[in-house]
Amino acid sequence: MHWNSLSEFLAMGNHGLYVWGSVVVMALLMVAEPMLVLQGRKRLVARLKRQYRAEQPVTRSGSQRTTGMTSTSPTATCRSSD
């Protein structure tokens, strides 16, 4: 172990602000990035599921999924998807 005390470790020989400023920003961004990716994926999956459900009455007539979405035609879903 290089350090004798915690305060010495935190002070980084009077360069604490610079060293910890680097560490904290890098750590925050490297945690934030995968979280943003996951969030984007969740949003996409939810959107696609809605979209598929809206299309379903056409492909699988008579399924239990037709509640409330009976008026949806394939053209309407195509327009809403892009």
Next chain:
Amino acid sequence: MSDRLINWFRYASPQTFYPLTGKLIPWFWAFAAIFAVAGLTIGFLLAPTDAQQGEGYRIIFLHVPASWLSMFIYLVMAFWAATGLAFNTRLSGMMASALAPTGALFAFLSLWTGALWGKPMWGAWWVWDARLTSELILLFLYIGFIALQAAIDDPRRADKAGAILALVGVVNVPIIYFSVKWWNTLHQGASVSLTRAPSMAAMMLWGMVLCALACWMYSIAVALMRVRTIMLERERHTDWVRALLAEKE
């Protein structure tokens, strides 16, 4: 008996690549964590004080990996862009798009940690020196690539336009790398080079290499996560995506 050769082209199709990434991603995260713990322990707890720079030099364990990755990711991105242009493979363009934000992140971190290192050592957050300026251009190239792709609705056309930008910009990477040799700059020379022995203590070198490996594993993990989302988005009209999302209910 069985055919030992893996058919790599099999994985050029999103349908087969998607489940493969699902299996690989946890491993890359695990290795990223192991390398990060090892590298940071060595770098911040065990490595000796630098004779010239005191303790402030420890920023090297973040700055050098971030800088290496920002350049390396650009080369990989340009490679996929070129592959996409040459062979018109769907997955290539998706890989290039998935890598760009992570590359931009590391380019930013390289500049940020560099500024925080420059201030105590040189007395300036920023100087318009060859190394720093070319790294800033790298960040702008990433941002330009992302913005260009976002501005074009048709993903295949966006891929092509982005690929050309990425390939033109690739000339900047050797400029960054050799800038400390070609010009007289404030930035210190390479600490590690392929042609001569490293000019630093073994402990410092190990810390840096392990931190770089951690960033490398992180980049692969996060880029694969992002390419999965891109695959779902672009292949949303195909049966395999429909089947996959139906399963997940």
